[in-house]
Amino acid sequence: MASVARLEQRSFNAWPAVRTAVMDGWLLRSSGGYTKRANSANAVQAGTLLDEGLLQAIEAWYARQQLPAIFRLSPLADAQCDALLAARGYALVEPSRFLLRHGTPADCQLPAVPVEPRCTPAWLAGYAQASGLAAQQQPWHQRIVDGIGGQCGYATVEQGGRSVAWGLAVLERGDAGLYDVVVAPECRRQGLGRQLVCGLLQWAAAQGAQQVDLQVRGGNQVAEQLYASLGFVPVYGYHYRVQR
Structure with missing residues (x-):
């Protein structure tokens, strides 16, 4: 998980949000709704949890930005987080992959x-x-x-x-x-x-x-084939849960 956390941190810094907040292991990012990556809550450490009270606080923060709450669930988020969001009616969208190329x-x-x-x-x-x-x-x-x-x-x-x-x-x-x-x-x-x-x-x-990374949405076969042919390999997957 240490390598996942490092890659996630690099991504947050390289593609910064306009507004951010931190709540109990979650980095909240907001940028006027442009891209889910820059407008979602992200776990920043392995085993990050989510409970009802924290979920309500995160939803309220996004409501103040006039945005729906979106969670980007990487392997750093405990599996319980996805189950809770699913139970609360959050839609699963855009399964994606983090790719890495060495050399x-x-x-x-x-x-x-x-x-x-x-x-x-x-x-x-x-x-x-x-x-x-x-x-x-x-x-x-x-x-x-x-x-x-x-x-x-x-x-x-x-x-x-x-x-x-x-x-x-x-x-x-x-x-x-x-x-x-x-x-x-x-x-x-x-x-x-x-x-x-x-x-x-x-x-x-x-x-x-010595390493180059990128993120690609699942199902984009043309892009996936191009990146694979250039030596990029999947490191981990993630998906979004969007408030409805």
């Missing part, structure tokens, strides 16, 4: 991808359009990105003189995590995702990272 990307010999140390308006706009972000979500996305404290690499793949893929790598205590990986919908299934991820892996290796 340097010697197998990534695709064309170089430009990686910038700072986020630009063009990067934000391109990612937003390719991801289909609604106008009200875009300021929250920018606030999350602006809040990242670690060293960052913002990658953009170009094709025919225009930007077609975007991704972000964040260095955290000597390792790196990948976030915001997206290819423009009309340009998918052309190998651009592989080129993008390889570019980010190369950047991470140049910064001295």
Whole structure:
């Protein structure tokens, strides 16, 4: 569980929430509803428990943010937590996996991808359009990105003189995590995702990272196959319980 706790902590730091609170082993994260990852309660230590009183306090905290209570249940949460939330009518959604890759990307010999140390308006706009972000979500996305404290690499793949893929790598205590990986919908299934991820892996290796992690939603077979082919292996799974 020690390695799970470390990976979870790295993820919290690399993808920070706009508002946070800590309640009895749970880290509460809130960012205007943009992504469940940044708007959920997360166990921070092995065997974290949940009882009726604590559940009500967490629900009240999210209600003050005008958000439903969402729990992201990793292996750090005791199995009793999932049972309690299920009994209270919380819906199980988005089973996902935390993936990890060891070593340097010697197998990534695709064309170089430009990686910038700072986020630009063009990067934000391109990612937003390719991801289909609604106008009200875009300021929250920018606030999350602006809040990242670690060293960052913002990658953009170009094709025919225009930007077609975007991704972000964040260095955290000597390792790196990948976030915001997206290819423009009309340009998918052309190998651009592989080129993008390889570019980010190369950047991470140049910064001295020995491990790279990412999180992928279950059922996304295209992404899972790509990451497996690049040496990423599942470390653990998690899922969300959403208040109804």
